[in-house]
Each structure stands twice: as structure tokens, then as C-alpha cells.
Amino acid sequence: MADGADRGPGAGATSGRAPAQAPERAMWCDERFDFQGTFLQCLAKHVPNIYSAEMDPLLEKQEEMVQAAILYPLECYLFGEDPDIFLEKLQQSGTSQLCGKVFKGGETTYSCRDCAVDPTCVLCIDCFQNSIHKNHRYKMHSSTGGGFCDCGDTEAWKAGPLCTKHELGSSSSPKENSECQLNEEIMEHSRRVFPSVIKYIVDMLIWEEEKELPPELTVSREKVDSYYCVLFNDEHHSYDHVIYSLQRALGCELGEAQLHTTAIDKEGRRAVKAGHYASCQEAKEEIKRHSENVSQRPLHVEVLHADVMAHQKFALRLGSWLNKLMSYSSDFRQIFCQICLKEEAGSEKPCFISKLMLWDAKLHKGARKVLHELIFSSFFMEMEYKKLFAVEFVKYYKALQKEYISDDHDRVLSVTALSVQMFTVPTLARHLIEEQNVITTITETLLEVLPEYLDKNDKFNFQGYSQDKLNRVYAVIYDLRYVLVSKPTLWTDRLRERFLEGFVSFLRILTCMQGMEEIKRQIGQHIEVDHDWEAAIAIQMQLKNILLMFQEWCASDEELLLRAYRECHKAVMRCSTNGRSREKTVFHLCGHTLESRPYRVSADPVSIHLPLSRTLAGLHVRLSKTGAISRLHEFVSPEEFQVELLVEYPLRCLVLVAQVAAEMWRRNGLSLISQVFYYQDVKCREEMYDKDIIMLQIGASLMDPNQFLLLMLQRYELADAFKKIKPTKDQDLIKQYNILIEEMLQILIYVVGERYVPGISNVTKEDVIMREIIHLLCIEPMAHSAITKSLPENENNETGLENVIDKVATFKKPGVSGHGVYELKDECLKEFNMFFYHYTKTQHSKAEHTQKKRRKHENRDEALPPPPPPDFSPAFSNVVRILNCDVMMHILRTLLQRAVELETHLWTEAMIQMVLHLLSLGLLEEKQQLQKSPEEEVSFDFYHKATRMGSSALNAVNVLMLLEKLKRVPQLEAQKDTVNWILQMFDMVKRLREKSSLTTVAAASASEAAKGDESTQDKEKAERKRKAEAARLHRQKIMAQMSALQRNFIETHKLLYENTLEAQGKEDAIMEEESVSSAVDYSKIALGPKRGPSVAEKEVLTCILCQEEQEVKLESAAMVLSACVQKSTALTQNRSRILELSGDTIDPLFMHPDLPCGTHTGSCGHVMHAACWQKYFEAMQLNFRQRLHVEQIFDLENGEYLCPLCKSLCNTVIPIVPLQAQKINSEDAEAVAQILSLARWLEIVTVRISGYSVKNAKGEKQNLPAFTNRGMGNSALEFHSILSFGVQSSAKYSSSIKEMLILFATTIYRVGLKVAPNEADSRIPMMTWSTCAFTIQCIENLLETEGKPLFGSLQNRQHSGLKALVQFAAAQRTTSPQVLIQKHLIRLLGVLLPNFKVEDTPSLLEVDMFHILVGAVLSFPSLYWEDAVDLQPSSISSAYNHLYLFHLATLAHITQIVISSATESSTACSPDNSEEAQSAQSFCREVCQYTSGCFSQDIPGWLVWDCVKKGIMPYLRCAALFFHYLLGVSPPEELLQDSEEGQFKALCSYLSLPTNLFLLFHEYWDTVNPLLQRWCADPMVLSCLKGKSIAIRYPRKRNHLIELPEDYSCLLNQASQFRCPRSSDDEQKHPVLCLFCGAMLCSQNTCCQELVNGEELGACTSHALQCGAGVCMFLKIRECKVVLIEGKTRGCLYPAPYLDEYGETDPGLKRGNPLHLCRERYRKLHLLWQQHCIIEEIARSQETNQIFFGFNWQLL
DSSP states (O other): OOGGGGGSSSSSGTTTHHHHHHHHHHHHOOSSOHHHHHHHHHHHHHHHTTTOOSSSSHHHHHHHHIIIIIIIIHHHHSSSHHHHHHHHHHHHHOOSSSOOOOOOOOEEEETTTTTBBSSTTBBOOHHHHHHHHGOEEEEEEESSSSSSOOTTOOTSSSSSOHHHHHHHHHHHHHHHHHHHHHOOOHHHHHHHHHHHHHHHHHHHHTTSSSSSSOGOOSSSSSSOOEEEEHHHHHHHSSSHHHHHHHHHOOOOOHHHHHHHHHHHHHSSEEEEEEOOOOHHHHHHHHHHHHOOOOSSOOOOOEEEEEEHHHHHHHHHHHHHHHHHHHHHHHHHHHHHHHHOOOOTTTSSSHHHHHHHHHHHSSSHHHHHHHHHHHHHHHHGGGGHHHHHHHHHHHHHHHHHHHHHOOOOOOOOGGGGHHHHHTTHHHHHHHHHHHHHHHHHHHHHHHHOOOOOGBBSSSSSOOTTHHHHHHHHHHHHHHHHHTSSSSSOOOHHHEEEEEEHHHHHHHHHHHHHHHTOBOOOOOOOOSSSSSSOOHHHHHHHHHHHHHHHHHHHHHTHHHHHHHHHHHHHHHHHHHHHGGGOOOOOEEEETEEEEEEEEOOOTTTOOOOOOOHHHHHHHHHHHHHHHHHHGGGGGHHHHHHHHHHHHHHHHHHHHHHHHHHHTTTTGGGGGGHHHHHHHHHHHHGGGGTHHHHHHHHHHHHHHHSOHHHHHHHHHTTTTTGGGGGSOOOSSOOHHHHHHHHHHHHHHHHHHHHOOOSBBBBBBBHHHHHHHHHHHHHHHSSSSSSSSHHTTTSSSOSSSOHHHHHHHHHEEEEEOOOOOOOOOEEEEEEGGOOOOOTTTOOOOHHHHHHHHHHHHHHHTTOOOOOOOOOOOOOGGGGGGGGGGGTSSHHHHHHHEEEEEEETTOGGGGHHHHHHHHHHHHHHHHHHOOOOOHHHHHGGGGOHHHHHHHHOOSSSSTTTHOOOHHHHHHHGGGGGGGGHHHHHHHHHHHHHHHHHHHHHHHOHHHHHHHHHHHHHHHHHHHHHHHHHHHHHHHHHHHHHHHHHHHHHHHHHHHHTTHHHHHHHHHHHHHHHHHHHHHHHHOOOGGGGSSTTTTTTOOOOOOOOOEOTTTTEEEEEOTOHHHHHHHEEEEEEOTTTTTTTTTTOOOOOOTTTSOOOTTTTEEEEEEEEEEEEHHHHHHHHHHHHHHHHHTOOOOOOSSSSGGOEOOOOOOEESSSEEOOOOOOOOOOOOOHHHHHHHHHHHHHHOHHHHHHHHHHHHHHHHHOOOOOOOOOOOOTTTTTHHHGGGGGGGEEEEEEOHHHHHHHHHHHHHHHHHHHHHOOOOOOOTOOOOOOOOHHHHHHHHHEEEEEHHHOOOOOSSSOOHEEEHHHHHHHHHHHGGGOOOHHHHHHHHHHHHHHHHHGGOTOOOOOOSOOOOHHHHHHHHHHHGGGOOSSSSOEEOOOOOHHHHHHHHHHHHHHHHHHHHHHHHSSSSOOOOOOOOOHHHHHHHHHHHOOOOOOTTOOOSSSSHHHHHHHHHHHHHHHHHHHHHHHHHHHHHHHOGGSOOOHHHHHHHHHHHHHTOOOOOHHHHTHHHHHHHHHHHHHHHHHHHHHHTTSSSOOOOOOOOOOOOOOOBBHHHHHHHHHOOOOOOTSSSOOEEEEEEEETTEEEEESSOOOEEEETTTEOHHHHHHHHHHTTTTOOOOOOETTTEEEEETTTTTTEEEEOOOETTTTTOGGGGOOOOOOEEEEHHHHHHOOOOOTTTEEEEEEEHHHOGGGGGOGGGGGG
């Protein structure tokens, strides 16, 4: 129900209804009246009117009317007073201790691994943040929806069941609680109101009549012919299909169809047409016709009468009202539950709640949601009623599950999903097992829903199964898992009986699986179609934990375990009898005989599915562990036991695996290979492969060892291989035999050696996990997640890894990329067993290689003997007899003999390795037994058997002799150390044997033998040392040769290696000789008459495409650098500024000081000939045209391509223009210095410009600057005087360089302004200067952020790219009309020299001064242009031009800083009265005067100086970079180091500035004074000083990615509070966070799509256009992934900067470990942005992961 806030001033406020309500309310309050009748009459009267417009409902109006006409009177009756006041009181009086928050899809839930009883116990984000679990090992996951917060449920938590919020609810004593109990009157009213309300809701929800209402709801008025055609939601039809069907059937617009479809998806149904019955019926048929096709059934459409629709809608509204009411009081909940559970007396009909549950599958989505929320807020909040509800639920369990399985809605929307809330409560689960026999119910349900998959033998066969149906069946299996999740500690007889009953019922399912999907080896022809194998394996996976849980439950009670064992044994026997028809055959070997039924895996049917046999193996091990095995004979008599039969089937399965390895089944296709893979994979092996090995161990412990081995030989079909018959010459057959022998030996090793199972030996679960981890880390160091994936999970999804990992491994933290890894501790290496049974073949060889390499590195022998295994437990102690029985000796001897006799085709090294391993196991076993007991008690005589002769023949040998010979077999060189180790062991066992019958002689001979043995060992050690030394010397010799070659190379290519500084040094020396010797180091000044020489080296570059070298010259063919031009907002100071998306009207000459959006040019630094590049690009275009269907990563239309070498994304090339070396003659320079002062220079420039203007104007006067009249007298002379300070002819570029200059400039223009290319556009030069300035600013910003020096620290790609860009920008002027360049220059100078001002010149505070400087310097040579000749300024002229332009710009920038930033209080050093401070003070006085006192002159001088010094640094650094790359003058040493102190002085000296910058004003005062006056008098400046407008402050702030919280759960918390601004529903969205600006957006949702230039764009894509000029970086909060996007069509995923404690990211929160911000990784993301590498990263990612092409980035 809605509280008063929604309702306005009470119900009476709607004046039209007030009189009607009063009598109605009075009547309701009358005790005698029939409430139900009155209530229904009221509904019959109002509901159809309120919900009359279903096609276009006015939701607020409907809600108002419902409140006024029905709910308000109803509440008044119920509470007996004003509802708002009553509910307020009720809310304050107490809260429940249960949280009960119901999760929506996508919401984050938290589970505590330390305290939760099982993983289904979860907390909502609020309870988690306020609980003790926040500091425990918790897991985070995204809810699929429909769950519920377990805070307050004491059975769900071992500790901390309540958060601080809910502790209040539980702390109140019964006395206090009585306050919030309702008084009797209200209770009475509730008992009257609730039955009517509930009955109405139930009746309306399960109402089936389309045209009629129940009689009590029909009003006597005429029945209106008003119907709706209602379309229902289903999960089969796609969004697009429904939209298409609606458009075709109803002829509506796309937008309307989309609205309908979205509403249907959200609510579950929607009226799509209103009208008469006939027209709605017609629409229904049309929709069905259009939505039906061959593979799909039609959409579900109904025609409902308007009144039926209205009442059904109101029934849901009442449901929500009840739901709200439930949260106020426990009494309301109890009354509600009582009424819902009350069955009609004498009626067979189910109670209300059961009716609704049974009807659940027929309800639409919206109704289900309301119903489930009502169950959560009522039944699940009261433990007693939860129990009663669970009983009802189990009563109808079969019916509900069958309905769900045939339904098509998601599990979340089914009432069956509530099972987890009941079955996982331990006490409730026990109650349901004892009283309702829930295990039997679930297992029977399973059998009843799967009969279609049973074959004629009553075995499952899932050929042609339906994946959807099976997924639904898994839900039933999950319920079984939930019931078994917590083991009982106390068994009652009733519980035992009921559990056993359930277990027997479960065995019936396993019986149907035992031997299911049998396969037969294909001979001759390959199978045509692979069998469906996935379903059987998937069910096996689902059952794995349930099988283990059943075994654990059985093991917790001895009586139960024995009885369960008996039942399981019976079931196995029943399944094993059917193959007994054949006669037995007899097999002899070594004097032993085996009688068995003939069976060949290679010819007869075999199945990999044996869950019964494996369950029996599990129970047998538990019998052994608990000691109950001693009573087994009471339950299963030895005659019945028939161990051969038990072993038979698992053995067949292992033989099948061996034969698949021997490629005997290759004609059976991939399905078998996949089954074998899963059989041994970690997901299944616990209940498949591992149990089969255990079953063989059971066989070996109970059978005669020789018989057991004969059975193995026979089943492996190797009987002939070990007889004296010579096998065939058929190589394939021999290879087959060899592999089978290897596989059999391996299984024998496992049977004898694998004892790490609790029950088989005395080990704990921790020991088992430690051993698994040790063997994984023996392969290589591994990440935590990789280890976890390789370990089996228990029923609580835990592997037990954390408890033991620190005992066996050390953690190594990750770097900026990659992840942390665990490395094995050295002391654990001795545990390594090369034949560990969970190794795959590749892991085995990798581990062996790693360990041998390690031992070699440590200069030890390479023997890898098995570690001593733990002792078998008594029940399995007989297994070791296999090792010393006759047949085993025969097998070992035969194989060793074959190796010694060099019958190479009859043995393999792996085989011999296994033989040696078996020998080692036998010797270790005997050694251990001898050390524990006296010799006469040890019956294990492996040594004796191995040293005995094999036969009485003359050439007979024993194993020892064979081993000695084996050392001489060249192919077995690698096994030599192992053989030596075994020989030593033989010796040790011999001495242990002899020790007991000790005679001194024996002892002496033994020690001598030992000495002899040691001497051979010493020899071997010495030999090994000698070899190692020889190898070291060899390595040294090679290294010496290499360094000699290197030196030689450096000598011959000296040019390449000479340091540029040395080269400068030489030039300096020459200059010093030429000029008058002076103390000033000329070479380190870039501007003015003292400018140092350019260091112009001869540049010889190699083309990456044709590999030819070429020197870069003006007249040569062009060479180019691959480059990428992109728009960028990396430096913006104002993200809220709206960017112009289309550049048709933009004037890019002036850059706003905000730097809102610039054009950045970056290069990967790879050089090509222009001609080669053009060929390459054309070839790519051609290739693209031929492969139209393949989506490209790059857009060829826009000139994009991947760099041929590094695959960076590029969209243009920069021509490499050589630097023109220029020297200044110092005498000429001094002469010029006398004449050319700033005033004189300005005069000359002014005259030159006005002369041009007169020339160009030819009568057009409109846009001429107002020039001063000074010196106009002799204008002709003055016009040319600019040339008198030195000119030279312009550089002549080759045509190919010119062509490339135009191409690159056009790209900058096209990309920077987002317009079509136009070579003649006047804005091309502006864009060239702009990208040059902006790129320099970006690089300066990057160097400052990283704390690197200004020069010498750029990457090679940045250095060569910047050099080429600046030289290009200088050369580009020559390809444009000089008149155009002059026009631009005049506009630029207009900012600095107000007498040049034209109309649209911006104010001093509205421009970025560095952009002005770059533009002015690069365009200034256009003033030297004459009609007849192509001139450019000489070195001296350009030195002065650069100096004065720079000084003017600097003066203007100082003024900018003082006006905008000097008002700030600064954190500068203490006040001082330095010379700088005094100059600053006097400058401020002038400014104050010129701004008519708007600028305060009270600001202390030291403060102003501090502001100026800090504020001007970025500008000076950028200028230094610019002039260095323009002129090639080397910078001072201080700029090559990163020191704050010397940097300012060095910059001032390099740029010819005084260190006290204000002296510049004094020096030029007469000239600058009028300029300053005009700058200060600008209206914009005055408005800023008066505080009316805000100017940018200097230094500008350095941009960083937004601050992220340290703990990821804080972000999830933010996301949970996020509400989509455009959507009113509370459905969970996909919140994403922009890392540039911190905006949270609603991604991948239709509600937030925007129309940009006629295209639908998702929230992220449209945000990126404004925030990052199309390039942006987002964090998907619920999935913990970073998304990089560029433009509308490209994007990629990138690892988030959050890591768990193991140094790993967690995309999709799959592992759910706590995550913390990794600063280094976040910094890496920041650099990716600031280096403008996001586009490059996207291209690289898309090239490697082309799967993302399916994703529509446009709608992100």
C-alpha cells in the first residue's frame, strides 16, 4: 500500500468523491454488515472506471483514484483511525529482526566464507556493510533475482547473524514488543478484511473466463462491448521477432511496437489493441499468424473483456498493498498466513496459498512477482509459518516441478525457486525429511520427469535431448543438494529410516544411470553422427556433490552406513547379473590360472557411467575410515560379496580410456574423446576416475594378487604380449600394444601408490589438498584462481585451498600487469611423485621436465624416485602384495629384458620409466616395513623375488642383473640416475635384511660393497662436474666472441653511436674559434642573436616495408611516419562544456584556455617510403573489397590502417621534413642588434602588414585593422624594409614531399573538425598549428605527471613523432596561399597588438597563449613573400622574429596569469622582499591603474611573483619543446634532469628571458605600456576582475582519472543506490562509471538511448562523444570490467584496476573475492588515456579477440 506521501492531503481532498465516501465508510464500520458483500460491491462499482484506459494508462491518475475510492476507506476501516498516523506509530514501535529484503536481478549479494552455514546464506549490501562479516573472508556475487537477505536468521550463520541495524529489532524484550502488537479491535478487523481481500486476489488471478466476471462483481448495468487484445510474454520469441509481428499485425509504428514489447517483457502482458470483440479477435489471429514459423509456436494472445482486465490489474494492486502492510506488524503477517493456509472444512480443495502456487505457471510475469514478494514478506518472515508453508510446498512438490518443467519462464519467476529458502534451513530440512519424506519426494519427481529418456533396458539415453528441459530438471537436482547441505549431528530412528528410504529411492536413479549410453567400438567405417554425450556428463556433474553428500550423511552414523552399503551392494549386483550368460574361459600365466567370463572392451559394449559402483567404492572407503568394516560381514556375506564382479565394470572403464589413448577408438568420433576428458577432469573425477581407482584397490585388497593381475592383463587384452609368442611385424599393432602396456603399468602404479584418500590410508583431507597443490606447483608457479580451478569443490563450493596453501607455497606479488603466483616451498619438493594420478599427459611431461631441470641446475642427479607413501589402512593392507607376486615379477622382468635385448619396437622409454617406478615402490615398501618390524615378521619379500632367477634356463637373469645391463643402453641415458638410485635401494634393503641375521663378515662385505658403490658414485659426480665446467667455458668463449663482434660493429658504425652532445661540443669549439671568445655558452640558447647552432645530423632511415635505406633530404622522395590523428579532451579544464559535434562552423584559430577539445597527433615511430605506404594502403583496400563479409577493425573509408610492423591503429602519415641547419654570424647579429629594437621591429611589421592589406584589399575595406599612422610617409621604402635584415630563398620541396604535406594537413583538418576533406579550405593551416601546439602541451603534461625531465626522457616514438610534426607544421605554410597565411597571422597578432584588432578578435582571457605563439611563429615567414620571388627570413631575421614574438606572447601570458590567478591565496614560501617581488608590486600598480582600480594592488608582490612563476612554467616548458624541435638547438643540461630548482633558470636562459620575468616589461616599457593599457581595458578582463565571469586559473590543473574507492564493495554500494534518471521502475540496471568525469550512467538499456544525428546511441556512447570527444573509459560496476570505447563502432574490454588479495582481477565477479584498488594498474589506465593510446589498445584487442564483433558498441 502507498503511504500518505503518495496521496496528497488525504482521501477527502478529491472533492468530487468526498460525499460518496462518507456513508460508504460509515457502512463499513457497522459491525452487523456483511463486509465481503460490501467490499465486492465497492470494487464492482469503482474498478472498471479506474482502469478503463489500458492502452495508454495515466498511472498517477489511476493511483490517485484507487487511493481515494478504495484503499483509503479500507485502511480507515482496518485501523479505526487515520491510516497515516496509525502506520507512522506502527513503524516507530519496532522493526523485525529479519531483514527479508528480496533481491532483484543484478543486485550484489555477499556471503561470508567463515560464518555462513552454506553458500546460499547471503546478505544485502546494507546489512553486509553494517555486519561483522565485512572484515571476514567474504564473497560478492550478482543475484539472479528472487533471493532474500538472511540477516537475522540465526540458522544461516555460525556467528554474527545480525547486523547493527537489525540488532535493535531483536534486542527489544517481549514487554517492549507488546507496544507494537495490534489491539484486539484491529486484529478483529484484520480477520474480517483479509479473507475477503485474499479471496478476491486469488479468484481474480486464477480467473479463466475471458468475457465474464464472477456474478458478485458484475454490476447490473449493461455489459459494454469493450475488449482488449492482450499479448503475453514468453521466453521463446526474441525482442525483434515480437516487434516485427506487432508491426505487421497491427500496422503500428516501430516506436509503438517497441513500447509494447518492452512493457510485455517487464510486466508479462500488455493490451496491444482495444475495441469490439470481433476486431480484437481478428488482431489476435493476425499476431498469431505473423509470429508463427517452422521452428516456433505462435505468441500467446488472449482477448479479455475490459472489466476482467481491470479487476485482474486491481487484484495485483491489492497484492502490493498487502505486501506493504505485512512489513508493519508481525500480527498482520500471522493473520494473513493463517487465512492463506486455512482449508475449507470438508472440502478437498487446496488452501488459498496452494491454489496460487499451483496456478503459478499460468500467471503472467507481473502477477508472479507480486505473489512471490507477498510470500517473502509474510510466510518467510515468520519461522512457524515458514515451516507450514514448506509442508504445503512439499505436498504439491511434484505437481509444481512438473508445471515448471513444461513452463517456459525463467527459474527466477517460478514458485519452485523458493525451495532454496526452505530446504537450506537445517531444522526445516530435518523436519521435511522426517515428516514429509522430502528426499523420496524429490527423487521420485526426478524419475517421473525423465521417463521419456529411458530405453528398453530402463537405462537413461539422452540422444536428441532438449537442453532447455534438462536445465529445468537440474533445478530438481539442486533441491536435493539444498536438502542435504547440512549434515545432521544427531540421528533419530525416524530420521534414519526416512533418510534410508530416500537413499534407496536415489539408488533407483543411479540404477538407471549405471551403464547408460553404452558404446561399441566402430570398426571399418567412421561413425556418421557424433552421439549426444553432453547431457549424461552434465547430469553426472550435477550429481557429483550430491553423491558425496549422501556418502557423508551415511558415514556420520555407523548403523546407517552399513545398511546403506548393503542396499548399494544389492543394487550393483542387480545391475551386474545381466552379463553372465557366456561360459567362462581359462587363462594361464606363470603357473597361475584365471577363470573369467570372456569380455573384450574392444568388441563388446562398454559404458563410462557407473555411479552405483562408484558410490559403493565411496561407502567402502568410509567403512574403512570409521572402522565399521569389521562388521561388514554381518550385512553382506562373503559369498554374496563377489569382488570380481565389483571390479569388472570400473576396470572396463579404465581399459576404455587406455584404448582411446592407443587410438583404437578413433572411428567413434569426438564424443568419446570428450567423455574421456571429463571422466578425468577435475569437475567429474571425484565421482568417476578416482572412484574407479579405489574400486581396483578394493579388488586388489580382497582378491589373490596373481588373479587380480591376470584379470588386468586379460581386460587390457595384453595376455599375448607377455607370453613368449613373438608379436607381429605390424607397426600399428605394436604401437597399440606399447601404449596399452604403458597405460596398464600406470594404473598399477596408481593402485599401489595412490594412498592419499582418507580411509585408504590414515591421511586427512588437508593432506590430500596439500598433495594436490604440491603437484600442481611442481609443474610451474600458478595463480590462486588457476590452483582453485584445478582443485575439486565441495558442496559449499570450497576447495580448502586457503587453509593449507601457506604451508606449502609462498606468494609472489604481481607487477603492473599479470597476476600474483604461488611458488612451491623447497622443502615440499621431496613430495613430488612423477606418476601422480591427477596429471594429464602434458602435465606429467611438463612436471618431469621442470623437476629434472631444477635438479640439474642444483648440480644433483636427475633421479626422481617416488616419495615414501603413507601406510595403507588395515582394510587395504593387502594391496601391496601385487608388487611382489609372480605375475608382477614376470611383467617387470619381461619388459626389462626387452629393453636390454634392444628390441626397440617392443618397448618405449616411458614403459621402462614405469617399470623402474614400480621397482622403486616395491623397494620403498619393503624398506619401510623392515624399519618398522623385525625381519621375520615382514612377509613382503620384494627383494628376494626380484633377485631370484626368472627361470631355470641357462640364460636366465634376475632383475638386478637386468638393471646393471640397462645402464649401458644408449636410448636410456636419461634413466641412468634412476637406475643407480634403485641399485642403491636394493643394497639398502639387502643390508636391512642382513642386519637382523647380523654377522661381522656380512657387515664388512656390505661396507666394502658400499664403498665400491660410493666410489662409482664419486666417479659419476666428478664426471658431471667436469661436464658442467666444460659447458661453462664454452659459454664464456661464445660471450667473448659476441662482445668482440659488437665492438667491431660500433667501430665501423661510429656515426650511429656518437652522442649528439659530443657532436655539439665539436661545433661549439669551431664557433668559439670563429667568434670573439666569450663567457656565455652560446650553444644552449634557442632565441635571439645569441642563438646556438642547430644540431642537424644526416638522417638515414630504413623503410619498414621495402627495407631500403634512404637519407632524408628536401629534394628526395618523401619518407613518412605512420601516425594517428584524434580529437582529445585529455587536457580540458571544463568537462561540462558542450562540444560541437560537427565542425562546419568552428573557427579553430584560437584555442580557449579551457583547452576543451584539441587535435592530438601521435606516431608509433615506424618509417616508410611514401610510395611504399601508398602501395600498402591500396593493397589493403583491394583486400577489403574482396572480403566484404568480414567486419574490419579499421575504417578504410576514413584512411585507417594498421601499422605494418607494430599493428598500431593509424589514420595518416607524417612526412619527414629534414631540419634546415642554420648558423648565425655573431658579428652580423651584433650589428643588427644595434638597430632592431622591439619598437623598430613592431614598426616594420606594422608597415609591412598594412602594405599587404592595401594591396590585397583593392577597394575592399570591410575587415582592415585600424593601423597607426606612424611612419606612413615613405611607405614604399618602409614596405620593403623587413627584407633588409636578411632574407634567403625558400626551401624547395620535392613534389612527393609536397603531396604528403597536403595529405597529412587534410587529414588533420578532416579528423579535427569532423568534416569532409577539402584541400582548399582556409582552416587547414590553422588546424596544423593547432595540432602542433596541442600535441606539445599533451607531451609536456605527460612528462610533468610522470615526473620526468623535459628533454631526454621521451620514448623514441614520441621523439620522432614530435620532431616530424613540428617540422611539418613549419613546412605546411608553403603549400597554402601566402595571402591566407597572412590573414591568419594578422588575426593572431591582433590578440597581442590591439592596434591590429579586427571585429572578432577574442579578449586576452579567452585564448590559450601557447597556441597563439605557435601559430604566430609558424605563419610569420609569410610576411616575406614577394610577388616575383619566393623568399623566407634569414637566420638572423628569424632569430629576432622568434625572440620578439615569444617575448610579446610571454608578456601577454604574464598579464593573463596576474589578472586571473594572482588573487588566489598561495601556499608559497614566507613573504620576502626580493627584487622579483618589488617588480611584481610595481607591475600590479600599473595594472590597477589601467583597470580603473578593479585589480587590487594590495596583493603582496611576493605572492604575485609566486603565482606568476608557478603559472608560467607549463607555457615555458611547452615553448622550450617547440623551439627545440623547430630549430634543433640543444637544451641546457639542467633540462635533461628532473630537478625543480634549476629548471626555471635553465628555461629562462634557453628562451632568452630574464629570470625576473617582470624585467621584460621594464626593458620594453615604452612599447609595451600602450599594449598593456589596451589589454587591461578589455571588457572581458574588467568583467572577470569584478567577479562577473570566471577566468581559467594558471597553472591549469593536471587531469587525472577520477578517485576510486579503495574497497570495491563501496562502488557496488554506490551502484545499488543508482536510479536511472529516465526510468520510473525499480528494475536493476547496468550502472557504469565514466572514469574521466565520474558520471554514473545507465548502460545497455533502451530507457537511456539518445538520438544523435538521427542515430540511436546508448548512454555510454553518447556520453563519450561529449566527455572524451568519442573516446572514453568506463567501469562496468556489476561486472568489474573496464570498457574502452572509441566512436560508435569500436570498443574493447580491459582488466579493471581492482585486484583480490592474490593479485588477480575478477571479471564478472565470478570468484567473488574481496577486491581492492591497485594504484599501479590505475596509473597504467591513466597513462593509457594521457598518452592517447586508447584507440590503439582497442584496435590491438579487437585484432586478437575477434569474437567481440557480435557486440553492438553503439548501444552500450
